Each structure stands twice: as C-alpha cells, then as structure tokens.
Ligand SMILES: [Zn+2]
C-alpha cells in the first residue's frame with residue numbers, strides 16, 4: 001500500500017473510536033459483562049470482579065452518566081438501590097455474544113464467562129456466525145471495506161486521546177490468557193490496533209498514522225497483543241510489519257458491532273462517519289446467525305443458563 005493510500009485511510013475508523021470513548025475503558029466492559037450476566041448490586045459486582053471499591057463506584061457512576069446503567073430500588077418494599085441496564089447497554093448484545101463466542105472457541109483454564117447462552121429457537125448452546133443480512137455470506141475482515149461518509153465528519157477524539165496513555169489496569173490484572181477477550185474490549189488502544197491489523201498488515205509508522213497512537217503506547221500494546229498470541233511480526237525490507245493472526249478473527253464481529261453501536265447511540269443524529277460495505281456491495285448490516293438452525297440471534301431468543309459442573313471441568 002502506498003503512503004498516499006494510507007493517508008486516505010487515516011482515521012477512517014471513527015465510529016469505533018467514538019464507541020470506545022465510552023466502552024473502551026479498563027473495567028467498563030467487565031462491569032457490563034457482569035450486568036449481562038445478571039449482576040445488579042454493588043457488593044456482587046465487587047465480589048465477582050475483585051475490583052477496588054473506589055474504582056467500582058467511579059465506574060458505576062460513569063456508566064450511569066453515560067446512560068448505560070441506571071439506579072432503581074431493589075424491590076417495592078426496599079429502599080436500597082441496584083444498577084439496572086438501559087436499552088443503550090442492552091443494545092451491546094452482539095458485542096457480548098462475540099466475547100462469549102470467542103471464549104468458547106478458545107476455552108482456557110479460567111472460565112471467564114461461566115454460563116451458557118442457549119438459542120431458544122432450537123434449544124442448542126449458541127454457535128453462531130457473523131453474516132451479512134443481504135447476501136448471507138460471513139462478514140470477515142477480507143469481505144468488508146470502509147469508506148469515509150460524505151460529508152466527512154471530524155472524529156471526536158479529545159477524550160479518547162486523553163485515555164490513550166492510561167494504564168491497562170483491567171488487562172494486567174487479568175493477564176491469564178483466559179481473560180483475553182473480556183479484558184481487551186476494555187482497552188481502547190488494543191482494540192484500535194487489532195481493528196487495523198485485521199484489515200491489513202502494517203508497520204509501526206503506518207499503524208501510528210492510522211490509529212493516532214504514539215510510539216510508546218503502540219509498542220506496549222503490540223507487545224501485549226503478541227504475548228496474547230493475537231498478532232505476529234515479520235521483517236519486510238528494513239521494517240517490521242505486524243499482522244493479525246487467524247485466532248484474532250473472532251474479534252472482527254466485536255469491533256464492527258461496537259462501531260455500529262456507536263453509530264446508533266453516540267452520533268447525535270448525524271450520518272455515520274464511515275460506510276461499511278460488504279463484498280456484495282451493500283452497506284454492511286451484519287448479525288449473528290445460528291450455526292444449528294440458521295435463525296437470527298437476538299436477545300429475545302437467547303437464554304442465559306448456568307453451566308453444568310461436568311462441562312465446567314472439561
Ligand atoms: Zn453481503
């Protein structure tokens with residue numbers, strides 16, 4: 001790819017950046033994961049996530065301010081409050097399914113999401129493929145292209161920029177490979193790097209140009225993504241080029257879903273900053289479809305079920 005082409009693509013991924021302003025913070029996604037798993041009370045969040053009280057209080061407040069959670073009384077008779085999920089948070093379901101599916105495909109010693117998702121339409125444990133709704137073909141990094149929308153929009157970068165140097169708290173505390181997907185989602189720079197590398201191999205300079213991340217942050221995250229076995233590097237001429245490994249492909253639906261969520265909820269009625277096109281030349285409108293019965297996967301036909309002990313030990 002020429003430098004000119006690279007320039008043209010710079011910062012195309014603005015939808016993702018915008019969603020990550022809200023979601024891409026250490027702990028945020030882990031808290032939401034708990035929410036999807038039915039956790040509602042402060043003490044439960046704290047116990048399940050092993051998170052400092054002060055941090056948890058801050059994150060819950062932040063999620064309430066951003067209308068992902070809201071407080072309501074536990075019951076008609078009790079005045080103490082619990083944290084319930086808003087429609088905006090529940091709309092992240094594709095993101096959560098992809099996190100769950102990734103962990104199912106790469107089951108590790110620690111069971112990060114110790115429950116099963118059941119597709120009630122067919123009664124099977126969820127197995128699903130992210131597919132274009134126009135042509136039914138899988139939506140993969142190879143089959144999706146990105147075009148800046150007309151008129152182009154400026155990326156909302158200020159808050160994200162501020163966070164880019166932030167420590168990877170959640171990621172580091174869950175360094176066990178079992179926690180990969182859940183912890184990575186909570187780290188904006190890692191997501192952006194992975195997103196670009198899923199589309200094409202890039203050297204450090206072009207990666208910096210596309211993500212707007214400085215070299216130090218880039219090197220730190222690249223090291224981490226390599227340690228997690230999600231990317232690798234090859235020498236091309238005098239430069240080192242980084243590429244996503246096949247194992248990382250499961251993150252593509254997650255990143256696309258995040259970007260679409262950003263378009264729906266954080267766009268102030270403007271057109272999306274970028275158009276995502278499938279190889280059938282239609283605007284990408286992808287969804288998970290069941291591998292067993294072909295039905296579309298939606299919250300109303302998914303049931304969360306505690307995992308049986310025998311499966312847990314497998
Ligand atoms: Zn298509």
Ligand SMILES: [Zn+2]
Nearest residue numbers: 119122290293
């Ligand atoms: Zn099914």
